Structures are given as structure tokens and as C-alpha cells.
Amino acid sequence: MTQTVLTVDDSRTMRDMLRVTLEDSGYRVIQAADGLLGLEALKGEKPDVIVTDINMPNMDGFGFIEAVRRDSRLAGVPILVLTTESDAALKNRARAAGATGWITKPFEQTRLVDVVRRVAA
């Protein structure tokens, strides 16, 4: 069955890249440009995996992850954060907020797909 991935990133370039990469690998992709819009997108959806950026306007990645984890309907959805290698502190904060795993930017397409597959139930 086709799995759905929600990607949350304020950069259009990054959103396009995620969409192209994941769609090429057979995922259905829904997208949002910040944390609040991400929560909005989750109202009618329960994706198999969420991929989110950290630095975003309105609601950042930490706030978004915490909000998803507080929602009992969505608490079990794996969330991957997009970080850069130098963001060790961010990675730990994201984990504390409830992130399942992380993808280091810039990501290699095979790596992204592999990580998404790895955490998807």
C-alpha cells in the first residue's frame, strides 16, 4: 500500500526536493511550509512518516514535534528532523521533543528514502 509522508519545511527548494525524491520512490507526499500549517495538514491525515525542518517561522520544528506527540491520534507517527551536521545541540533538542530520527542536510536521495523506509511501520 502506498505510504504517505508529510514534509514540513519553509524552504520551497527543500520542499520540492523532498517531494521529488519521495514521490520517485513511490511515496505519496503532502507538504506544509511551517509547523502550524503542518498541524493543519494533519487534521485530515495520518501520514506514515513526518519529515520536518527545525528553523521555520510561526511554529518551529520543536513546537511542531511536541504538538504532534501530544496528540494521542498522532503520537505514534515517526518524525524525522532535517538538521545540518553541525547542529548536534539541535538534534538533541529535537530528540527531547520527541523526534524519532534525523536526516542530515544536505541529504543524499538514497539516504533520505532509506531513513524514511527504516522508521515507517
Added chain:
Amino acid sequence: MSNDVLAQLRQTFFEECDEQLAELETGLLQMQDGATDSETVNAVFRAVHSVKGGAGAFKLTTLVSFAHVFETALDEIRSDRLEAGPALMKAMLRASDVLADLVSAARNGDDVDEALWRGLADEIAGFCGKEKAPSPAAPVSASDPAPAAFAPQPMAFTPQPMAFTPQPMAFTPQPMAAPPAFTPQPMALPSLAPAPAAEDAKAGGALRILFRPRVELYEKANDAVVLLRELERLGAMTVTCDLSEAPLLDALDPHGAYLGFDIHIVTDRDEQAAREVFEFCEEDCDLVTRRGAAPAAESAAPAAHAAAAPDPAAILNALRPAPKDAPADPSAAAPAADPPAADKTAAKPADPARAAEEAAAQRAAATAAPATIRVDLDRVDRLINLVGELVINQAMLAQAVQGADGARDPAVSGGLDELDQLTREIQESVMAIRAQPLKPLFQRMSRIVREVADATGKKVRLVTEGEWTEVDKTVVERLADPLTHMIRNAIDHGLESPADRLAAGKPEEGVVRLSAAHRSGRVVIQISDDGAGVNRDKVRAIAIGKGLVAADAQLTESEIDNLIFLPGFSTTEKISAISGRGVGMDVVKRSIHALSGRIFLKSKRGHGSEFTLSLPLTLAVLDGMVVTVDGQTLVAPLSAIVETMSLDAGRLRAFGASNAVIADRDGFVPIIDTAAELGFRPHRRVVGGDKGVALLVESEGGGRSALVVDAIQDQRQVVIKSLETNYGRVPGVAAATILGDGRVALILDVDALVARARGAASEPLLAAAG
């Protein structure tokens, strides 16, 4: 990913860069003006961060390196570890300029001289308490990104394996002995049926993994069953589940973690491969991995291989802990139906939180920027063209009906009126699609101001007004050069040095004001400075020195001011490095004219100068005067016409054999026989006393001429049709339009016509076409 897709992504990236750079500059300017709120600083940080992120994806190393230094400093400011003082802000603004340069170099694939950014990067790194910016980027590979090389704390990205080394004994106290309530559940995969030990030997080895998830693992939506699935990819796997910690159902917390797993994988992969599976959760579980142990020797395992082999899927299902949902799991079934108290209390605070989120989301939706779509410009232009056809068609229809009896039918005339109204509205709406705010253009000017201020040592503040005024995209684009030049001039020539300003009793900092507004269907842009104003004696002396005006010419103040627009007034050596490009105000004037615009200068000695540009909102329609010339209908752009006058015999003077001049308020103006210039008539006719009208036009260089036409028919908006694309370039004709009766009318290129006539050309312009 195909090259097409990559190219598309690249284009998106550069488009986004432009937006981010604009954001960046806006934010930095706000910070410079004292905005310290986190929203502003965060937006600035995100802008640089996004540029860096995308640049990394496209392996644009220089861009990544510079953005990283910039981003690091912004992060320091964001975290209150660094104060955004004036010196730092100045460096930041220069950094945003350099970043823009690097982006455009990357876009064009140009090589960048390291000198362009290295010094500034070091300077900014210096603000962050570092001597030097890190050394140039090693080539970025996607898996090992350059940013890492620039991490402020190099030790931050050492690999993490040390986190779990001390763990082994955490697991040993739990030998796989099960409590009496549960029979041990040894499980083996059917594929292992031939003696596993033998298989091990064949495959070259095995991995033994002891894995006990903690609650945190499940809380982060990692899942033991998913991890086991991944492990199974390494080779044939045997799993023994340790239920010894599992309480009886009534004591079982559905969110708890009770299971341990003893995993045996036949594989020649090393421990690292297994560790990688646990990459995201090794801190949330007890984990021991061992390589190559023969399973038979392991105390806990032997039973596993001896036992009957259930279906692997069944094993995985049996193992599925699914702490949050999945009532099928026996361990979760009972509590799921009636959540324990702990769950209820947890749910309570969650509800208001959720309500707050929803409210916030609604607020965001309400205040969110209006939804936009991106449309190919070609499509818009096609639509504009079609609407132009519609306007023409509507006019033709109206004209046809007027001639017929139908005009007397109120239903017909009413319908026509409505059609007219609708067509006009459609036209305006379509034009609005191409309209863009001047803001990006104005933002570019703030960079120019900084650069010129730095180069001249003057202190300048740019004040912008009306940057949301919208103008046709093409007009916006073609305004960039003239505007840049005028801003440079305003600072370089207009503003005095700080010392002179103080001496004149003015504040040290000069003000350049850039404003835009819509005024009666046109957009008016003003560039003013509070500098010394035009030095008329000097201007006059230069003009006389260059032979542009006679030494004894009687000139009004305004005429002297406008001498600066004359071709040949400014010279490259005078414009120097700052005003650059060797462009004079005559070129500015010509570019404005090319946009059907006009430019004026007002100046007051000691108080400054003000340039006023008046431009059409769009290049698709034109306000024109419809005239008759030798039986032909032509359109003269209204923007070029200063006034119209009758050809009174008393005002005409012959001038040479075939020329004449007409008296205007200030003197005599050469007469141009339009029909003859266009080749409708073989010879110039000396006008005098006969019927006809003179259109007094102001052309390039500020000179006035009188275009003689037979009659003025009308003044109206016409839809511009390019003659070049539909027919070919014709000197003296700017474009064409289609009139209500369906006939094509040529739109005059007044400048070319005047230049032609003045250049004593003998060949009529339209000789071939006439």
C-alpha cells in the same frame, strides 16, 4: 532524478534565494533601526539558513562557506551571546550584499574571487570571538557536508558511538529465563531449518544482539518491530523474546516497555551494520552487539534453534509492542479499552493545549499571506494579448453597431455599454497580474546607497515611501539601471561631505528619499536628496565648455538644471568609479523615454534636488493622440506631447529653403513635416497659413519640436501591438495598434522622428513602406 528535474529545482532555489535575500535585507535594516525582537532576528537567521541549506544541496561550496559564517554570527545574536552593535550591523549589511553577489555568481556559474568574501567572512567571524573564518571549503559531498567544516565547535560532530559503550552489564542481570506464568517462547525462522550452526559457517559468521527498548524509545515513535524488521535485512534472523519483565495484564501500563529481545542474525556484516539500525534509538534502549559468536555456545540461545519454527510474520506480530494503539496486541488490549488513570491525567492537559494550537492555527490562517500561485510569464502575456484583441474587437463591434440601425435599440446599446465596461475591467485585472510592487527595486537601491556611501565617505540614510506601489513587471525591471544611476548621482554629486554639511548647519547624515505613488493612471517616482542642489554656475560653465549651449545663451534656472540631461554633458572621467559605467543623465533620460516616461529635475540651491519620473503603469496600452497625417491615421504617444497649437501664419517663420520654425512661448521651435518625414509625401512642404495642427513634443535631450499633422481625431488608450514581431522594424514607428474600425494605425516614435528630421536626412523614413 533527471536533469530536467534538477534544473527545475535549481531554478526554484535561485528564485527562493532572491526572496530570502530580500527578507534578509529588510530584516537587517529593521535590526539596524533598532528592532531587536526575536521574530525579526529569527527571520534574518532563517533567510541565511535557507540559502545555505539549498546551496549545500547543490554543492555550491563558496556560498555554503560564506553563508555559514554569516549564519553563525546571526545565531550568536539570536541567542543573545553577541550584541548587534552598529559596527556589526554594518558588516552584516555588507555581508548580505556579498551573499547576493555569491548567489548570482553561483546562478551564472561564475568563478568567484575569494577576495570578494574572505575578508568580510573573517571580519564577521572576528565579531564572534574568532580570529579567522575557517579555511576554504573542502569540496562538499552530500554525505559529508561542508558546513561541518565550519562548525564553531569542531568537536560537536565527532561520531556518537561512545554513548552506548558502558551499557553491556545493563542487560546481563536479565538472563532469558521466563517467569513460570509464561512459557519461554523460543522462535526460529523456518529458513533456518538446516542446522543454523552450519549455515553460520557457510555465511562466514553471525551477529548476536541483545536489545531491550526503554519507554523513551516508544515515546519517540521508534518501534521494536520496525527495528527487528530492519535487522532482518542483514540476514536470516532468529529472535527470542524475553517476557520476564512483563507484568500481569492488570498491572500493565500500555505505554510501558517490558520486552527484551535476544537476536541472532546469520550474516557476514559487522557489528556496525547492526548498530546503524539502532542509530536513532541507541540512547533509548539497552543494546549489546557481538560479532561471530557461535549460537550453540550461547547460554540463552540454544533452545531457540531446537524449537519449532512459527511463521515469521506471526513472530513479528507477537513481538509488536505498539504501546500507543493497536489493541490487537494482548499486552495493550485491556488497558486500551479503559485507559488507566495515568493516561487520563495525561490527556487532560493535552486538550486545552490542543485547543490552543487549533486557535493558533486558525489565527495563522486568518493572518496568513494571501494564497499565491506561480504562473509562467508567457501565459500571462498570452492572456494580455488576447484581452487586447478583445478590446479591439469590442471597439469594432461598437463602431459597427453605431453605423447600423441597431444602435437605436436600447437593449443593444445597453448591452454594448455593459460589454465595454466588462472589457475594460477584464483588461485592468489582467494588467494587474503583471503588476509588481516596486519594493524589490527599492531594496536594491538601499544596497547602492550603502556602497556609494562607503566609497565616498558620506553618511547617508535612504528613506523609501510607497514601495508597495505596483507597476508592470517590465517597467520595474527596466527602471533598475536609471534608478541606480540617479541614486548614485544623488549621493556622489548631490550630498555634501559630512564636514560641509555640518558647516552648512545641516545634520551630518544626508537623506536620500525614494518615493513612489500612483497619480492619475501613471506611477510617479521621486528621488530627492537634501544636499547642495544643482550648482547652476558650474553646470552652465560645463555646458558652455562642452559647446552644448552658446556662451551668451539666456537660460532660465530650470533650463540650466535640465542641461544635465543633454547628451555629452557628463563624461566618464567626471563620473569616476562611483557613478560608474560611464553613463550620463542623458542615458537615464533616454531609458525613461523608452518606457514612455518623462523625467524632470527640480533643485534649490543649498536645499537639494528632486528628480521626478512619471511612468505608465503598463507597456501594453498607451495613452495616445489619434491624428490624421496625409489621410493616414497615426497615434502619437501622449507622454511625448507637451502641448498642441494651431499653425497661425503669424507664428511661423521660414527657415532656409524647406524648413520653418514656429514661435512658442520661449522662442522658436523647429517644425517637422510629419508626412514628409514618414515618406507619405516626397518633399517637405513649407507650411504656412494652411490648415493643420502642431504637436509640440519634447524629445530626447530636452529639445522641443513641432510635429505638423493635418488634424487631431481623438485622444484614447490604445493597445500596443509590436510591429517588430508582426512585421519588422520600421524607423520612426514605435509600434502599431488596431483601431475600432479594424484598421492598423502606426504609433509614432517621436524621438526617432525628431532625430531623423534634425539630422538633415534626405531619405524619408517610410520611403519603402509609403
